[in-house]
Amino acid sequence: MRIGDLAARAGVSVRALRYYEEQGLLTSVRSPGGQRRYADRDVARVLLIQRLYQAGLSSRTIVDLLPCTETPSHEASDLAFERMRQERDRITGHIAELVRTRDALDRLLAANRTHREGLVPG
Amino acid sequence: MRIGDLAARAGVSVRALRYYEEQGLLTSVRSPGGQRRYADRDVARVLLIQRLYQAGLSSRTIVDLLPCTETPSHEASDLAFERMRQERDRITGHIAELVRTRDALDRLLAANRTHREGLVPG
DNA sequence: CTAAAACCTGACGTTGACGTCAGAGGCAAG
DNA sequence: CTTGCCTCTGACGTCAACGTCAGGTTTTAG
Numbered sequence: 001m002r003i004g005d006l007a008a009r010a011g012v013s014v015r016a017l018r019y020y021e022e023q024g025l026l027t028s029v030r031s032p033g034g035q036r037r038y039a040d041r042d043v044a045r046v047l048l049i050q051r052l053y054q055a056g057l058s059s060r061t062i063v064d065l066l067p068c069t070e071t072p073s074h075e076a077s078d079l080a081f082e083r084m085r086q087e088r089d090r091i092t093g094h095i096a097e098l099v100r101t102r103d104a105l106d107r108l109l110a111a112n113r114t115h116r117e118g119l120v121p122g
Numbered sequence: 123m124r125i126g127d128l129a130a131r132a133g134v135s136v137r138a139l140r141y142y143e144e145q146g147l148l149t150s151v152r153s154p155g156g157q158r159r160y161a162d163r164d165v166a167r168v169l170l171i172q173r174l175y176q177a178g179l180s181s182r183t184i185v186d187l188l189p190c191t192e193t194p195s196h197e198a199s200d201l202a203f204e205r206m207r208q209e210r211d212r213i214t215g216h217i218a219e220l221v222r223t224r225d226a227l228d229r230l231l232a233a234n235r236t237h238r239e240g241l242v243p244g
Numbered sequence: 245c246t247a248a249a250a251c252c253t254g255a256c257g258t259t260g261a262c263g264t265c266a267g268a269g270g271c272a273a274g
Numbered sequence: 275c276t277t278g279c280c281t282c283t284g285a286c287g288t289c290a291a292c293g294t295c296a297g298g299t300t301t302t303a304g
């Protein structure tokens with residue numbers, strides 16, 4: 001599978017895939033001519049990377065965690081495991097914050113709706 | 123209230139407050155010498171701004187919505203109202219994504235715990 | 245065999261929310 | 275009036291995840 005195919009299947013840009021490799025998030029086998037070739041399983045890997053980015057993790061953090069995800073072995077360091085727990089908790093906190101923000105918006109929307117429905121005629 | 127006091131009370135930097143003013147998110151009255159003076163209610167305003175930033179809104183988006191929040195009037199344009207609904211829905215979607223990501227991490231954590239607890243002895 | 249399409253490696257550009265530094269001025273206390 | 279802290283206006287720096295362009299090579303369709 002070539003880089004353009006992987007990009008299409010994972011819904012990211014070719015540039016992004018090269019950047020992931022540069023950051024150590026993704027590896028590739030090279031063709032005799034030097035072009036990157038990927039396996040089918042890399043689609044899922046890229047989707048996971050995207051998911052983690054979207055959750056606010058940095059490249060550095062992701063590269064620390066990925067060994068855990070690929071080969072759940074005892075060698076996956078305690079630090080990586082602990083880091084994963086930390087990130088999980090951070091996400092939980094972020095979700096709570098977003099819920100509060102949404103509630104605030106809901107209250108503002110309600111207040112505006114009141115004024116819109118003519119309870120305060122102009 | 124001076125800018126340093128507001129910064130301390132709202133938990134942001136002085137630089138951030140000047141930036142908010144530059145972006146049209148915050149206004150101030152000037153002292154005879156040209157220094158910014160704020161009212162107590164500006165603390166809440168800054169906290170709201172911070173909350174919206176943290177929810178992924180840009181300065182531009184926030185400045186569009188803030189008129190709605192300060193004076194819920196009929197003049198608050200339909201566009202601002204609609205925009206607010208959009209952002210609310212975007213946040214809801216984002217929350218759902220974060221929950222999915224957290225679930226993924228939970229599964230990975232469970233897998234690793236299995237290997238850690240000696241079910242696969244080394 | 246050829247031309248188009250895809251890929252390669254640099255390397256500089258972008259964006260947003262500030263950080264930081266320089267040089268100068270305002271302000272309450274003693 | 276001066277000491278010291280706070281504040282002012284520029285204006286350049288930062289950082290991350292790519293976008294984009296240049297100039298050249300590989301792969302594939304016909």
